[in-house]
Every structure is written in C-alpha cells, then in structure tokens.
Amino acid sequence: MTEFIQATAFGLLIGGVYALFASGLTLIFGVMKVINIAHGALLILGAFLAFTLWEQLGIDPLASIVITTPAMFVLGWLIYRTMIGPLRSAPLSSTVLLTFGLALVCEAVMGLAWGNNSRSARPSYFDQSFDLSGIVLPKAQVYASIVAVLVLALLWLFLNRTWTGRAIRAASANVQGAALVGVNIAKVSALTFAVGIATVGAAGSMVSVLYPFLPGSHYIWIARVLSIIVLGGLGSLQGAVIGAMLLGLAEVYTQTYISTAWATAVPYVLIFLVLFFRPQGLMGTRLREDVAV
Amino acid sequence: MTGALERTGLDRRLWRGLIAVAALLLVTYPLFFDDLFYQNMIILSLILAIGAVGLNIIMGYAGYISLGQSAFIGLGAYTVGIASTRIGGDPFVWIPLAGVIAALFAALLGVIAMRTRGFAFVIITIAALFILQIVAINWDSLTQGTSGITVPLPTWDISIQNWPFYYTLIALLGASLLLSWWIRRTKIGTGLLAIREDEDKAATVGIDTPVYKIIGFMASAVFLGMAGGVYGYYIAFIDPIAMFDIVISVQIILAVILGGRGTLWGPVLGAATIEPLNELANQEFGGGNSRLLIFGGLLVLTILLLPKGIIPSVRDFLERRAKRGRAALVGGRLGERRALDGKPATATGGTGQNLLEVRGLHKHFEGVRALDGCSFAVEAGTITGLIGPNGSGKTTAFNLIGGTMGADAGEVWFDGERIDRLPPWRRAYAGLGRTFQITRVFTDMTVLENVVAPLRSFSWRQLRAGAVSGEEAARADDLLAFAGMAEYRDERAEALSFGQRKLVELAQVLMLDPKLILLDEPAGGINPTLIARIADMIRELNARGKTFLIVEHNMPLVLGLCDPVLVLASGECICAGAPDEIQRDPQVLDAYLGADFKLEEPVGAP
Numbered sequence: 001m002t003e004f005i006q007a008t009a010f011g012l013l014i015g016g017v018y019a020l021f022a023s024g025l026t027l028i029f030g031v032m033k034v035i036n037i038a039h040g041a042l043l044i045l046g047a048f049l050a051f052t053l054w055e056q057l058g059i060d061p062l063a064s065i066v067i068t069t070p071a072m073f074v075l076g077w078l079i080y081r082t083m084i085g086p087l088r089s090a091p092l093s094s095t096v097l098l099t100f101g102l103a104l105v106c107e108a109v110m111g112l113a114w115g116n117n118s119r120s121a122r123p124s125y126f127d128q129s130f131d132l133s134g135i136v137l138p139k140a141q142v143y144a145s146i147v148a149v150l151v152l153a154l155l156w157l158f159l160n161r162t163w164t165g166r167a168i169r170a171a172s173a174n175v176q177g178a179a180l181v182g183v184n185i186a187k188v189s190a191l192t193f194a195v196g197i198a199t200v201g202a203a204g205s206m207v208s209v210l211y212p213f214l215p216g217s218h219y220i221w222i223a224r225v226l227s228i229i230v231l232g233g234l235g236s237l238q239g240a241v242i243g244a245m246l247l248g249l250a251e252v253y254t255q256t257y258i259s260t261a262w263a264t265a266v267p268y269v270l271i272f273l274v275l276f277f278r279p280q281g282l283m284g285t286r287l288r289e290d291v292a293v
Numbered sequence: 294m295t296g297a298l299e300r301t302g303l304d305r306r307l308w309r310g311l312i313a314v315a316a317l318l319l320v321t322y323p324l325f326f327d328d329l330f331y332q333n334m335i336i337l338s339l340i341l342a343i344g345a346v347g348l349n350i351i352m353g354y355a356g357y358i359s360l361g362q363s364a365f366i367g368l369g370a371y372t373v374g375i376a377s378t379r380i381g382g383d384p385f386v387w388i389p390l391a392g393v394i395a396a397l398f399a400a401l402l403g404v405i406a407m408r409t410r411g412f413a414f415v416i417i418t419i420a421a422l423f424i425l426q427i428v429a430i431n432w433d434s435l436t437q438g439t440s441g442i443t444v445p446l447p448t449w450d451i452s453i454q455n456w457p458f459y460y461t462l463i464a465l466l467g468a469s470l471l472l473s474w475w476i477r478r479t480k481i482g483t484g485l486l487a488i489r490e491d492e493d494k495a496a497t498v499g500i501d502t503p504v505y506k507i508i509g510f511m512a513s514a515v516f517l518g519m520a521g522g523v524y525g526y527y528i529a530f531i532d533p534i535a536m537f538d539i540v541i542s543v544q545i546i547l548a549v550i551l552g553g554r555g556t557l558w559g560p561v562l563g564a565a566t567i568e569p570l571n572e573l574a575n576q577e578f579g580g581g582n583s584r585l586l587i588f589g590g591l592l593v594l595t596i597l598l599l600p601k602g603i604i605p606s607v608r609d610f611l612e613r614r615a616k617r618g619r620a621a622l623v624g625g626r627l628g629e630r631r632a633l634d635g636k637p638a639t640a641t642g643g644t645g646q647n648l649l650e651v652r653g654l655h656k657h658f659e660g661v662r663a664l665d666g667c668s669f670a671v672e673a674g675t676i677t678g679l680i681g682p683n684g685s686g687k688t689t690a691f692n693l694i695g696g697t698m699g700a701d702a703g704e705v706w707f708d709g710e711r712i713d714r715l716p717p718w719r720r721a722y723a724g725l726g727r728t729f730q731i732t733r734v735f736t737d738m739t740v741l742e743n744v745v746a747p748l749r750s751f752s753w754r755q756l757r758a759g760a761v762s763g764e765e766a767a768r769a770d771d772l773l774a775f776a777g778m779a780e781y782r783d784e785r786a787e788a789l790s791f792g793q794r795k796l797v798e799l800a801q802v803l804m805l806d807p808k809l810i811l812l813d814e815p816a817g818g819i820n821p822t823l824i825a826r827i828a829d830m831i832r833e834l835n836a837r838g839k840t841f842l843i844v845e846h847n848m849p850l851v852l853g854l855c856d857p858v859l860v861l862a863s864g865e866c867i868c869a870g871a872p873d874e875i876q877r878d879p880q881v882l883d884a885y886l887g888a889d890f891k892l893e894e895p896v897g898a899p
Binding site for chain 1: 430543
C-alpha cells in the first residue's frame with residue numbers, strides 16, 4: 001500500500017512538471033493550429049541554459065526560471081517571426097515538418113555547444129528527500145512541482161484576467177471572429193508562440209534538476225508531450241493538465257510494478273491505445289483537422 | 294497531375310531520354326568503375342530513393358506524412374538478420390519476408406490510425422519508430438539488444454565487389470517506381486488523391502477511405518522493408534540505434550519534398566541530391582551533430598523556400614511560359630446544356646413510398662442543440678424542399694443523413710435499410726448522393742477526373758481498374774454535357790468559378806447514379822441564369838426517377854420547384870406540406886419572423 005501511495009504521489013508530482021511543459025504546446029496549437037515538434041528540443045535548450053547558469057554562476061536551477069523564461073520568450077518570438085509566421089496559411093503538414101527540422105537543428109546546436117554528454121544540475125537539495133511516515137518524496141521533485149503549479153496558475157491568470165490573455169483565448173476559439181472584433185491576429189500569434197516557448201523555458205529549468213539530459217533527450221520529451229495531447233485533447237489548458245497527470249501516473253506505475261526499461265515505452269503505448277480505442281481523446285476533444293463545412 | 298499538363302512532344306522525348314540515359318549509367322556503372330566509395334554512395338542513394346518513392350505514395354498522393362519510414366528499414370534489417378542467423382540460409386533468401394513484415398506492420402499502424410485524421414497519423418508513425426527501437430533494445434533474447442546482430446559476411450567472389458547488393462537495390466527501385474506509377478493510374482491513385490484533397494468529401498462519393506489509406510501505407514512500406522533487409526546485410530551489423538534512425542526518416546522526407554511530392558521521379562531526384570550531402574556530412578564534418586544540422590536546416594529551408602519541390606517548380610515555370618499570351622478557357626461562357634440520352638422524360642411525381650425516413654435525430658454541439666428530435670420523411674419520386682431559418686439544423690441534418698457526422702441519437706432509414714451506423718461510402722453505395730453548401734470539388738484534379746472519382750460499390754478488382762476507363766469517360770462526358778460543362782473536361786477544377794464548380798459537383802454526384810440526391814443550397818451564391826439551369830436539371834433528373842431533398846433559401850425557387858416542403862426550426866421539423874400550405878402556416882411564419890410579427894394591413898383598408 002505504501003508503495004502504491006508513494007508511486008501515486010510521485011506520479012502526480014511529475015505530472016505537474018509535464019503539465020507545464022504541455023501547456024505551451026496546447027496554447028500554441030489553440031491559436032495557430034501548429035503542432036510544435038520542436039517543443040522537446042526547446043525544453044532541453046531551456047535545461048541547458050539553467051544548467052549553465054547553475055554551473056557557471058551558481059544560480060539555483062529552480063530560481064533560474066526568472067532568466068530562462070524571458071530568454072526563451074525572446075527566442076520563441078524570433079522563431080515565430082522568421083519561420084512560423086510566413087507559413088501561417090500553409091497546411092498543417094508544412095508546419096509539422098518545419099518544426100521537426102527545427103528540432104533537429106536545435107539538437108545539433110546544443111550538441112555543438114554543450115557536447116553530447118549527459119548533464120544534470122545538482123543543487124544542495126539534489127539528493128535530499130522529505131520523509132512523510134514512510135513515503136519518500138525527493139525535495140527537488142517537490143519544489144519543482146510547486147514552481148510548475150505556480151507558473152501554470154500565473155499562465156491561467158494571464159489568459160483569463162488580462163485583455164491580452166482574452167485576445168489569445170478569443171483567437172483560439174475562432175481566428176476569423178477574433179480578427180473581426182479587432183484582435184490583431186499576427187501580433188497575438190507571435191505573442192502566443194513566445195509565451196508557449198517561455199513556459200517551455202520554465203519547464204526546462206525544472207528538468208535540469210529532475211532528469212539527466214543530453215541533446216538527444218528531446219525525442220522522449222516530444223513523445224511525452226504528444227501522448228499528453230492525445231490523452232487530454234488539443235487546445236485546452238485543462239486537457240493538458242489532465243493528460244499530464246495521467247501520463248505521470250502511468251509512467252511511475254510502470255516503473256514500480258513492471259520494469260524501468262519499459263517505462264520509456266509508456267508514452268508510445270498510450271498513444272497507440274488511445275488513438276485506436278478512443279480517437280476523439282479521453283476528454284472527447286477530437287484530434288483531427290476539421291474541414292470547414 | 295500528368296493529365297493537367299500538356300507537355301510538348303519534344304519536352305516529353307527529352308525527359309524520357311534523360312531518364313533512359315541516367316538508368317543506363319546507373320546499371321552499367323559498376324561494370325566499368327571499381328571505386329568502392331562511389332559504389333557505396335550509389336547503394337545508399339538507392340535505399341534512400343526506394344524509401345522516398347514509397348513515402349511519396351502515402352505523403353505525395355494521399356497527403357499523410359509519415360515521420361517513421363526508417364522503422365521499415367529497421368524491421369527489414371532485423372527480419373533478415375534474425376532469420377539468417379537463427380534459421381540459416383543466404384540472407385538474400387529472406388528479403389521477400391522483410392518486405393512482407395514491413396507491409397504487415399504498416400497495415401497494423403494503418404488500422405490503429407484508421408479512425409483518425411491528419412496529425413494523428415504523424416504521431417502514430419513517430420511513435421512506431423521509437424517503440425520498435427525500444428523493443429529492439431529490450432528484447433534481448435531475440436535481438437541481442439544494444440550489442441546488435443552481426444550478419445555473416447558475403448561469401449561471393451571478391452571480384453564482383455558489391456554487385457549483388459547493388460543490383461538487388463536497382464531491381465527494388467525499379468519495382469517501387471512501377472508500383473508508384475501503377476497506383477497513380479488506377480482507382481487507388483484517384484482515391485488517394487481525393488483523400489488528400491478532401492477526405493470527408495471523398496467518403497461521400499463512395500471512397501472507402503480506411504482501405505485506401507491502409508493500401509497506400511502498405512505500398513509505401515513493402516519495398517523499403519526489403520531494401521532495409523539488403524541494407525542490414527550490406528553493413529553486416531544490425532543495432533537498434535543505427536537501424537531505427539530518425540535522421541534517415543528525415544532524409545527520406547526531404548528527398549520527397551525536395552524532388553517534388555506527388556510526382557513519379559521527384560523522390561528519386563531528391564534522393565540522388567541528398568545522399569551525396571550525407572556522405573559529405575559524414576566524411577568532412579564527422580557526422581553526428583553536423584549531419585543533424587545539415588538535414589534539419591535543409592528541411593526548414595525547403596519548406597520555407599521551395600515548398601513545392603524541384604520538379605513541380607520547374608514544370609510550373611515551363612507551363613507558364615508555354616501558356617503565355619493564350620486566352621484561358623475558364624471564365625468563358627457556360628457551354629450549351631444537352632438533355633440526357635436514354636428513356637424519354639415523363640413526370641413521375643410522388644410514389645407513396647418513403648425513400649428516406651429520419652426518426653428522432655439528435656445532435657448537440659456542446660450546449661447547442663442543432664437537431665433536437667428531428668423527424669421527417671422523403672417520398673420517392675419527389676423533389677422535397679427543406680427550409681428553415683439559419684441555424685435551424687438543415688446542414689446538420691444533411692451531415693447526419695450523409696454520414697459526415699454521427700448522430701447522438703435517432704435513426705436514419707433509407708430504402709428500407711437502417712443507415713445511421715454506416716460509414717459515408719456505404720451510404721453512397723446504397724444510393725445516396727450529396728452536394729455541399731460551399732462546393733467541394735477536388736481542386737487539384739481535372740474536371741473529368743473529378744467526375745469519374747465516385748465509386749458505386751467497393752471491390753478489390755475495381756481498385757486495379759484504370760483511373761478513367763473508356764466506359765466511365767463516356768458516361769462522365771454525357772453527364773458533363775448534361776451540365777453544360779463538356780468544354781471544361783480537361784481543365785483543373787481549381788480554375789473553375791464557384792458556379793461552374795457547382796455544376797461539376799452535381800455531375801460528380803450523378804456518377805454515383807443515386808436514388809436520392811441531397812442538394813445543399815444549389816442556388817446559393819450564383820447568378821439567376823445558372824439558378825434557372827440548375828432548376829431545369831433537377832426537373833429533368835426528377836422526371837427520370839431521381840428523388841431530391843433540397844436545402845435552399847431562395848424561396849421563389851423552392852416554392853416553384855419543390856413539393857412537398859419541410860420546415861425545420863430549432864432542430865425540429867415543425868411542418869410539412871405543399872408550398873402554398875407552408876406559406877400560410879402560422880407556425881412557419883412564427884419560426885421565420887418571430888411571434889410578434891404582424892402581416893402588414895393592406896393599404897387603404899378601413
């Protein structure tokens with residue numbers, strides 16, 4: 001029983017970080033119908049930034065989100081202006097391939113800059129744990145999840161309590177309608193993309209403490225984010241959170257009760273199962289390109 | 294694609310000559326040159342070309358992107374490696390098995406993806422590649438995990454170098470090209486193109502979309518699986534990382550896009566361009582990161598700067614130059630319409646039999662009740678009108694009857710059969726045809742290809758039939774003449790006006806020879822002359838026994854053409870009757886005009 005509670009608590013903590021990571025992707029998809037395959041690579045880039053800040057300047061990797069987030073915001077804005085924006089009217093397939101190419105470029109650049117060795121930031125609390133009557137929770141994991149939930153809450157407030165956030169949600173619900181009532185779609189898209197990538201920067205800071213990473217790690221992260229959106233449906237923050245929790249739990253249960261080696265297969269297996277048995281996703285949001293009627 | 298292009302005889306001879314020379318050089322190369330570096334480069338180019346020609350079938354023709362094509366290389370290599378080391382025999386013996394396994398795996402993925410659209414397929418293919426890699430790493434007892442399988446070296450005489458690999462791959466490339474060419478000119482090819490252009494629409498004209506997609510994906514995998522088998526034997530060492538390499542997937546995709554997706558030779562051209570770059574990256578820059586940088590960057594640049602690829606861009610350029618100064622046919626006047634041949638037209642009127650019955654249909658979009666217990670019937674032989682205010686559920690009713698959407702509750706009966714659980718193509722086979730409010734023709738096909746695309750039944754034999762058989766072409770010509778569009782038969786549908794597309798779409802639906810035709814706003818957005826023409830066509834077809842259900846806002850047209858008229862309001866059928874009854878019905882006035890509307894008092898009344 002303790003083992004089960006331990007696994008569940010751990011799965012939910014991981015799910016919090018996954019939710020932050022997936023929120024950016026689903027936000028971007030909502031407004032511009034772009035599936036950003038480079039999401040995982042940008043996450044690892046954020047992790048490398050946090051790692052370097054910790055290694056060179058001794059900045060705590062979780063505190064470094066105040067630097068990684070704005071840095072990735074700027075990068076996201078640049079990527080939108082130079083690549084995604086010009087393809088705005090192109091079919092979904094073009095942006096999938098474009099961001100896939102971008103992911104590879106990003107992986108290569110990280111490999112050239114930081115080398116292809118496994119890294120991990122190790123602040124003082126790195127190997128400490130909270131012990132709650134037999135249930136052991138690593139401190140880094142707990143702190144990271146708290147920060148993730150805080151950032152998600154800020155994102156939610158931004159989307160629901162500010163005019164800019166409302167413009168983003170309006171564009172997400174109906175691009176043409178939003179344009180008609182005066183939302184500047186090009187600006188909102190650029191902003192959304194930048195915000196989406198900024199959240200990845202924050203998530204990257206957390207990943208730098210939680211997992212050893214190298215440039216090639218982005219594939220497993222893209223698998224995770226894809227399985228989260230398959231589980232939770234595309235385009236809504238709630239869906240991303242639910243999908244992330246489910247994936248976190250599924251991974252930890254597999255690790256605990258089956259084998260660590262096969263835990264990496266969990267996101268893929270979930271993708272197959274969900275798409276075959278419930279192609280509309282667990283939450284009922286259809287994962288498909290709807291053709292205008 | 295080829296149909297739309299009228300190359301001059303000289304161009305075509307030049308093109309064929311070029312291909313013949315290239316093929317001859319390729320085949321004779323090892324006989325005259327023994328440089329193993331270039332032989333190796335050609336061998337790898339051939340594998341890439343086989344992959345690209347295959348991928349083009351599912352990506353170029355059907356529009357579905359697979360990021361996981363290298364999974365088939367790995368599967369093929371492991372099949373050959375495992376079979377030849379465990380069971381024995383020359384590895385070449387096992388190559389056909391590699392193809393079979395790859396095709397079966399593609400079919401499995403196709404079945405998983407069957408009910409999904411668009412992006413889900415990308416996810417499935419990428420997941421398939423990585424999960425195979427994980428299996429190859431973890432299933433030690435079969436695959437020897439990360440330590441890999443060492444395949445025994447070839448035993449043939451060293452003087453023939455790598456010829457067996459070389460010529461096997463040339464044969465496989467030839468076979469891939471033949472398959473691609475053959476698919477493009479059969480019904481499978483038309484079906485795949487239709488899916489690329491508009492999958493929902495394709496289903497409503499009788500194309501069994503899952504079967505087509507699965508066949509297309511299997512075709513894209515089979516020869517790549519075999520090539521993977523050859524590859525594994527060639528490099529003699531099979532390990533999970535090199536065999537399930539996503540960068541090879543990227544190279545295959547890049548070859549297709551760079552050369553030109555949807556063309557026969559583009560993928561080969563692309564592969565021949567990319568493999569030398571791969572060698573350069575490996576030799577000069579040490580592979581690894583620079584290989585990623587080159588191919589990732591090239592993918593980004595190609596999508597941004599040359600999205601159509603080399604061959605289509607060049608062809609467009611030549612075509613534009615050839616057409617300069619020539620007046621286009623499109624935009625000209627409508628052609629003369631001709632009555633249909635066959636039995637004389639006699640008015641039939643209603644027959645008393647219900648051809649279509651809708652019982653208690655419900656469809657909710659979150660809070661919006663588009664249809665809320667809607668029931669009505671369409672009598673065989675009638676032209677039934679379906680009117681109602683905007684948002685009353687008319688188009689939703691059409692979508693549920695045609696099968697483009699599923700109902701939440703309720704039944705649809707057609708010709709004595711319950712059809713609400715059937716996919717759209719089965720409903721088309723049963724005799725149901727529909728047009729769309731915003732016309733949906735396959736814009737990248739010619740008018741003739743559009744009209745012959747519909748299928749009246751499914752059979753495996755039919756898949757092999759030529760895309761446009763003589764008999765079909767004759768029938769399509771008749772229907773185009775009937776619609777007054779005969780002169781446009783070889784134009785691309787993209788170039789047609791909205792009204793012309795409506796006529797083509799109607800001819801297309803008639804190709805199904807349906808019993809009931811659902812028309813969604815046939816008079817919407819077109820000029821009065823054309824409205825009159827369409828009304829004439831409807832009357833003539835009705836006189837020959839076709840039943841119609843027409844959604845329309847043009848009241849004079851509805852009142853003059855339809856009898857009976859059904860009225861929808863708030864998702865329910867509130868009234869049915871002859872046009873003049875409908876006009877006076879207080880419920881109908883209420884639905885259209887609101888409860889507080891009063892008819893104007895006649896001027897001068899006391």
